[in-house]
Amino acid sequence: MHSPKRILFLDLVLSIFRLNGLLIAEGDALTEKLGLTHARWKVIGAIALSNAGLTVPGVARVLGQSRQAVQRITDVMVVDGLLAYQRNPKHKRSVLITLTEEGNHVYNMLREQQDPWVMENTQEIPIEELDQTLRLIRRLINKFDK
Amino acid sequence: MHSPKRILFLDLVLSIFRLNGLLIAEGDALTEKLGLTHARWKVIGAIALSNAGLTVPGVARVLGQSRQAVQRITDVMVVDGLLAYQRNPKHKRSVLITLTEEGNHVYNMLREQQDPWVMENTQEIPIEELDQTLRLIRRLINKFDK
């Protein structure tokens, strides 16, 4: 049972855990000057990328997290003036999340940090390898996301 | 600046976050009957795989976590009778962690759950793809782990 594939897969699982931790640390370092954290980085990114406007459960679905976890983050970000809740014509209670002017400004500054970071960490990696890896990761996500 | 590579990389980062969350859920489901959690699964695995015996900071280094986080888990596992602290001939205060008889039993049962799980989730995936992916993940880990 100690097939190479088994070892390889368990190794991959542990490496995902490891990389996840390192990416969180990178995210925190990257956003520290902006008064953000990795969790807020994920949320502000999801909202900035949405055209139609997202609700709290909508962000949770995009990020694959519980709506409660997202709600806690967005509540704080609204208090901090980065996000605002807007009336949702489609739902009496479930409001839409939008970026405030300050939120937009922070997101733009975030981009200025993020873009060189991405460049730095991908320039030596062929695009085909990134693509293959992303495809396998997605395949595993689909397998587990039921 | 919206190069395909940039999009691809950010997509990969988000997918790592996503897969990490799903793997934690899988780990929790897999170990629930054994009274474990994903965090204890990682720790018990690290200790079972070590031949020479590990200290708390040793496990932390293997897993790439803070020693404080590992200490908290092992303290509980010692109380629960899965682990035991043993005198370390090389250090007066930093004890070695060993599996108790019960800990060994739980680890074996864990393997009985884990092996079919690994089989089920890898049988359709060529070993070369797993290998390529692991290599890229490792490459990123090395990049961020300074």
Next chain:
DNA sequence: AGTACAATGACAACATGCTGACATAGTGAA
């Protein structure tokens, strides 16, 4: 329309990760 089921907000309990701080133990160089 009415009614069952799903989605949402709100609150709580808990697990797990991080960092910081402090005292003690170990190590290596002068």
Next chain:
DNA sequence: TTCACTATGTCAGCATGTTGTCATTGTACT
């Protein structure tokens, strides 16, 4: 040997994730 630096255990505070529960709102089917 002595002294500076590193490693370790311990305690605390905090951020973030999970699940569970309950009341309310939306949706879809009869």
